[in-house]
Amino acid sequence: MFLQRSAVAVARRVAVTSSPMLRRSIATTAVRRDAVPDQPKIKTLKEIKTDEDLIGPGAAPGTVPTDIEQATGLERLEILGKMEGVDVFDMRPLDASRRGTLEDPIMVRSAGEEQYAGCTGFPADSHNVLWLTMTRERPVTRCTECGNVYKMEYVGPEHVDHHSHNPHNLEAPKTISDYVKPEYR
Known part of the structure; x- marks a missing residue:
């Protein structure tokens, strides 16, 4: 009985390892894997x-x-x-090695109509982040905490042919810079 079972087991192993069907499927799988469609x-x-x-x-x-x-x-x-x-x-940080002045502001490049810049003060990290808004109409802004001056340099297309984001011609909200004398801008 033992000899009969071992003969059957050996026959099964031989049949599985030498099966032409098994060798063919492995070969075609390798060819399919290496094939690159157009x-x-x-x-x-x-x-x-x-x-x-x-x-x-x-x-x-x-x-x-x-x-x-x-x-x-x-x-x-x-x-x-x-x-x-x-x-x-252009995800590089802004120049924080100097204080921006009206004569020599820190330049912020923008391809859009407006740009936000986070000021952390001078020297760097001397105050919490204050977010400043610059637009094409008002490209210069000053940080109310440290006095750093930022100026937006518009690098986008000359004329953008899309609808205005202000459909009813609403007045822009007032900021502290609206109350600064023009000679200080």
Whole structure:
């Protein structure tokens, strides 16, 4: 009985290890894994001209998309920039090595109509963060805590063709800078 069971077990092992079906499935799996489907060309940062260029091609059916395949809009623009070594959003901290004055303000680059800057004082971290707002109409602002002066440098398009964010022509809210004499601005 023992000999009969061991003969059956050996026969099963031999049948499994030498099965042509098993060898074929492993070979075709390796070929499928190495096969790369035709991928659409991913545009470079210089080739981006319109909003439609910021839509990813998507993944091939049956695959999981990568970030570059599924990202759209500003996220796609940032990823393409990082691939080429460009910091699209210029995330470097502002110059905190000096005090900004009216004659020599700390410059803040902006591609939008308005920009927020956080002032931590001079020397750095001498007061809590105060958020200052600069606009294209009023590019210079002064921190009420330490007196640092910031100026927005607009680097965006000359004319933006979109609807105004102020549909009823409401007056902008008053800030302390509205009450500063013009000669002190």
